[in-house]
Each structure stands twice: as C-alpha cells, then as structure tokens.
Amino acid sequence: MIDLKIIRESKEEVEKALARRNGGFSISPLIEIDTEYRKALSEWEALNRRVNEISELFKTGKVAKDQMDAMRQETKDIKQKQKDIDRLKANLEEKLSNTHLAIPNLPDSSVPDGIDETFNVELKKWGDIPKIDNPKHHYEIGEALGIFDFERGVKVAESRFTVLMDYGAKIERALMNLMLDLQSKKGYREVFPPILVNRNCLIGTGQLPKFEGDYYKCADDELYLVPTAEVPVTNLYRDEIIEADKLPIYHCAYTPNFRREAGSAGKDTRGYIRQHQFNKVEIVKFCLPENSNEEHESLTRDAEAVLEVLNLPYRRVILCAGDLGFSAAKCYDIEVWFPAQNKYREISSCSNFKDFQARRANLRYRPADGGKPKYMHTLNGSGLAIGRTMAAILENYQQPDGSIMIPEALIPYLGGVNKIAPN
C-alpha cells in the first residue's frame, strides 16, 4: 500500500499518478476517513489522559478521602464515553484499512501512458521466428502426440483442467527441473513453500481484499490455494526485520498455481494456455530500495535466460500504466512466439513492487547505520510459466511429419530423448 503520510501530504501528485491507471481511483474518501479516524483517536486519547491522571493521584495517595468516590465516578463516566468512541473508531479503522488496501500502487515515472495492452511498448526482440508452413496449434500437436488429454481433464475436474500423459507429464517435470537448476545457478535459493496459504499472505502481496473472487478458498479453513508462488515466498519474511547486510535475498520456487479465471470466460478456451491449475517456477527478490531498479533489470534478464536456453523466440514489452497489475510500480512482460497464433503471448511478468508489498506484509530491514527499520523493496517474475513453455515448445519445434524436436538443453532432462513422434 501507499504510505498514508505521502497520500496526506501530496494528495495531488498521488491522484495524478493513480489517474494514469485504469479505473479512476480517488483518494478523497480515504483522506476523509483518515481525518475522521484521527479525530476520534485524539478525542479518545484526551479522555484517557484524564483516566491516567486520576489513577496517578490514587497511586501517590494524593486523593482526599471525600473525593475518592467522585473520582471513581468520573473515570466510570469517561470509560462510558470512550466506549462510544471505541465503536466509532473501530468502524472507521476498518473502513480506513479496507479503503487503503484497495488502492493500487503508483506507476513508476518510467512507465509509459496508455489505457490498455495496446499501449504497451516493445523494448526488444530475441531469436529467429521459425519458418513453418501451416503451423499447427500446440493443442492439435499435443493431442495427436497423445500427451494432452483435455476431455479426461474435464471429467476428473472441470473445464480448464488438463491431463498430461507420457511425454507430456515428463516434459512438464523436465522443464520444472531445468528452470529450477538454471535459477539456482544464478543465485536464487530454492524453496518449496506451502501451497495453501492464509489470508494475511494474500493481503500482503496485494491479491486481497480486492480480488476475492479470483482465488480458490477452502470451505472449512481460512486457507487459499496459491495463485502464484509469489504469495508464499514473498510472505516468508512477513513481520520480520532483516539486517541490511543480508539483502538482497533471492529465491526461486516451483509451485502449482490455482486461479479461478473469473472474468476470462471465453478466452483461450482451447488448449493449455489458460488453465485453472498450472505449474510455474517463480523468482523473487528482496532488496534495498536504492537497488530495486537494477535488480528489476537483472531479474528480467534471468527470466529471459530460460527462453534463450530453450531457444524460443521472445520479445520484451513494458506495460503501460493502464495495463499494470494492482501491486506493481513497473512491469516487463516477456512474450514468447506462438507460430499458429502468429503472435507473441505472455509467458512471464517481471514486476518491481517497490515498497508496496513490503508495507502490506511488514517486510523491513535494519539499515546498516543501525537506524530505524525501513521497508524493503520486493520484485518477482515468472521463470517461467511451465505449461505455456511446453505449449511454445510444441509449436516452435513442430516438424512437418507431426513430430516435435526437443530443445537441446532439455534433452538431458528427458533421459536423452531428442524427438517425440506420434505412435
């Protein structure tokens, strides 16, 4: 969340920055609630001061006998008044918190203007687009190879669930290992976190309270299936104070991810691109505020490295302010080439959240000079979405005879297999 102090003191700048996003976020209601809340708080404090005074008099034995009852009565009356203020205060506090938590991050000044993805700006392209006559879609190839079973996925769960068979399952597992090995070598400490997380985690990273309907929740427990490893990994250090010399901290994590895809009805209904359950390797960084820009650049490079190792053509775009996710101040999308769709599709999102998540999750560090704890910066990116990587491999490595070649780097992870052909 955005520092309330900044919101109070530079209302215009904050509103101007937020206006670049879609949706028109006015912070006036927040400021009103904040003012009311602080008024109630100081009233309550003034009353309590008198209570403290009276008890101090009792303590030091300065109360004359005939005044004791009057003073006892006075605090009773004050407590009664405080109760009324308490109700108001609790009410305002909740409103303040909910309103505050619903305000998205400020777009960084380097983020281009624009209202939707058509305003995103391409920054670079990598790799040669393969020349394929009448390229087939990944789902056609996968079904013909017998490695995707969409119908049984629906039978076992519902739509947007897929069963992987034989080399489908094996490639999924091989990619997971390749990606974790690659990021581990780059210095990301591997972690395997819980896949069910509590509500505070989702508030910490910014999914809640605003997007309640987007996630799977357990009926009998206050636990949610993770929509991304970002959630448990970023919350690893929630409510902690880390010594400055321990930063930056890098983590990589594999988890399955679960998303209800509310609002994506009809989008990518065929294929393996948009599933309710998908695997992903995530890379996460915690760093000093002054370093987050360069950490963002290098993190994005670390995500791109996976595509380069697999020799899949991609491009990098910078998201415009209107397309930016709720918590991000700045975000690069990495898009991989899909020959049959004849376009680039998102395969990784690399974001700098600055101190937005750190405030929510209370992630602080102790400065080297021993001063007061400060909020660190958090960043993360997919490294990569595994299902989409498999889909991209199927399409980019497809052969005229219906087989697919295996990217060289993946061959060792598949026990030496370099080609998969239909039975």
Added chain:
RNA sequence: GGAGAGGUGGCUGAGUGGUCGAAAGCGGCUUCCUGCUAAGAAGUUGUACGGUCAAAAGCUGUACCGAGAGUUCGAAUCUCUCCCUCUCCGCCA
C-alpha cells in the same frame, strides 16, 4: 482427536495490581583502551500515531507484553472467550 505447558522488545529470558515500555543477558550503536585482530571498560539502544518546532534534535501525549472482552480509580500481572506454538498420547502419508 485427548492431556498438559506456554505466548513479553532485534534475539534469549525475568516479571510482586500502581515505583513497568518493562530486570538481566546477547546483539546493535557511540566513545575509550591495547601495534592490527581478538579481548576489555563506559555509555547508549523498541514500534506506531499525535503535539510542540520553520525543520531536525529535544521535550511531550497516547497506545502497544498473542487477539478480543471483562473486573478495577489503575492490568504484562486477575477473570472469560478465541487464536497460535511446544511436549506427551492416539491416528495417519
């Protein structure tokens, strides 16, 4: 699921209804001392939100000892409810 123990500052850990934001130790910071290092001596050291101030420092107010409610002039301390952790037992991958 059953029985018991417990949740206190960056950490470990004392705590009698008022002298407790809280002993002590560790860690951190400052200074001193000794060729360097190590060791030693003294001092200092919580967080949040307010007020005062041009601002900072300082001073000052309020809250915070797992969460919430209660008793009391006054609660870390007493009572109740909830949450969490640990130990033992049971069950189980």
